[in-house]
Amino acid sequence: MLDYKLPFLKKRISFKALSIVMIAIYVLSLIPVLVLGFYDFPSADDFSMALQPHLTFVETGNFFSAVVAAFGKAYWIYNNYEGYFFSALLTCLCPAVFSEQLYFLVPFIIISMLTFGVCYFFNALFVRALKLDKHLTNVVSMTTLIMMIHFLKASGARAQGFYWWSGAVNYVFTFGMAFFWVGLLLRILYDEDKKACKRKLIWACIWAFPMGGANYLTALELAIISFLILFICVMNKFSKIGIEGLGEVGKKYVKLIWIPAVINLIGFGFSVTAPGIKIRSAETIGNSPVKAVLLSLYGTFNVIIDEMARWETLVVLLLLVPIFWKLAGGLKHRLRHPLIFIVFAYGMVSSNMTPAYYAVSNFDEGRLIVLAWMEFVFFAGLSVFYITAWIRGLFEDKIFSAAKETSKSDSFSCEASSAILVLFAVLIYGSALCVMPNPHYYTATSALYELASGNAARYKAENAERLKALKDPSVKTAVLKEYTDAPDMLFYKDITDPEFDDYWINGSMANYYNKDEIVIERIKHEE
Secondary structure, rough: OOOHHHHHHOOOEEEHHHHHHEEEEEHHHHHHHHHHHHOOOOOOOHHOOHHHHHHHHEEEOOOOHEEEEHHHHHHHHHHHOOOOHHHHHHOOOOOEEEOOOHHHHHHHHHHHHHHHHHHHHOOOOHHHOOOOHHHHHHHHHHHHHHEEEOOOOOHHHHHHHHHHHHHHHHHHHHHHHHHHHHHHHHHHHHOOOHHHHHHHHHHHHHHHHHOOOHHHHHHHHHHHHHHHHHHHHHHHHHOOOOOOOOOOHHHHOOOOHHHHHHHHHHHHHHHHOHHHOOOOOOOOOOOOOHHHHHHHHHHHHHHHHHHHOHHHHHHHHHHHHHHHHHHHHHHOOOOHHHHHHHHHHHHHHHHHHHHHHHHOOOOOOOOHHHHHHHHHHHHHHHHHHHHHHHHHHHHHHHOOOOOOOOOOOOOOOHHHHHHHHHHHHHHHHHHHHHHHHOOOOOHHHHHHHHHHHHHHHHHHHHHHHHHHHHHHOOOOEEEHHHHOOOOOOOOOOOOOOOHHHHHHHHHEEEEEEOOOEEEOOOOOOOO
């Protein structure tokens, strides 16, 4: 009787249709986020890190001379401030070096790299390595990206993660590159084309060293992965334990996969032994390595699970269960150790926090939080996949072994389709209830609000007024009006008064625009 009343329960959702829908949702959700970038403006470290490249470009008008100057500044940073040489170089190549009008490219560059890296990795893992369905893999990639970008809670993390070049390129951009690099390693082992494997091995070696010089959070995780690769290579050599699923080409290149791993560890070694670290450490208060690890293990619960993970994250992870169930139908080998994998995943998320707790004793900055959140989303999704595949393996072996479902089906069952639709409905309904009183609930809705309310337009107009004074060579003391109400999504830090610690921003901006002094004119509020 229920079937007659609810005919949609008989509908079966195809893998391809769900993939198209998720891609469309992701692309549409990015439109307001990217459009908001046209109202963006550089701030704080954008003026100090990119100072020499900018002055070189102003003087010469030569793009390549500015790039050379960026290398020089990165080398100075390595010797005098921080060891993450690759991240430092990227930070010095701010689009505003060449024109403030190019600063709108920041979210385009950052989100493009993140999207490419995540999609490339999941395709390498599920499609190339495990030989699973490509449409379901697209669904997993889009779902993961939606959670990473739009479920990010803190507005400060959104600003520093997507709109502020110095924070975004240092952390989120290199995080996306890390996915790409690990995806390269997987494709080296599982690609059937010998020439393609050779090319990917070369690229993996080329990028291995600079990825060792990425921000310390990402670089540490890649160093852990590189160490595990070396361990597996040693075990494979002396224990004669083969890696499952390798083709003839992969069996040859598995003997060479240690090369990019070693190069990456060398790059990481250069980063953590940089002369500038000693100088920087004298300015900060850190923790011992043991205490930093313990704080990181606690921080995974406190910062991520308790403070950032909300109901919609749980709903989407549940939504992934029928997707992973179907995806796991194509596995040729059972997954047998869910507890070990969960411990590994938890450790990797926690390791993401360790460098900050070790160096500065806290995990407060938005650019750190955004990376920890993305790491959590990624490993939470992989953990759900592992547990789902493990449970499916138990059912197939013990209950349904005589009538095992083949992996040739290209659609979900009626029951799974209904579950997906119900969870979508819950997500839409719950989101509406949350967004109506709080338009900043999601990243996309927050961007829409800033655009629709006129906050972004006012912010751009006020920056245009500032630029008139900053670009005027006759003005040596630039007096800039305080922002009326800077959008949280775009604003990181502004110039301030001499008695505040952030007054260095005034000096950096003055040097950047060749001014003797920059002063802020405060808005007078009625008492």
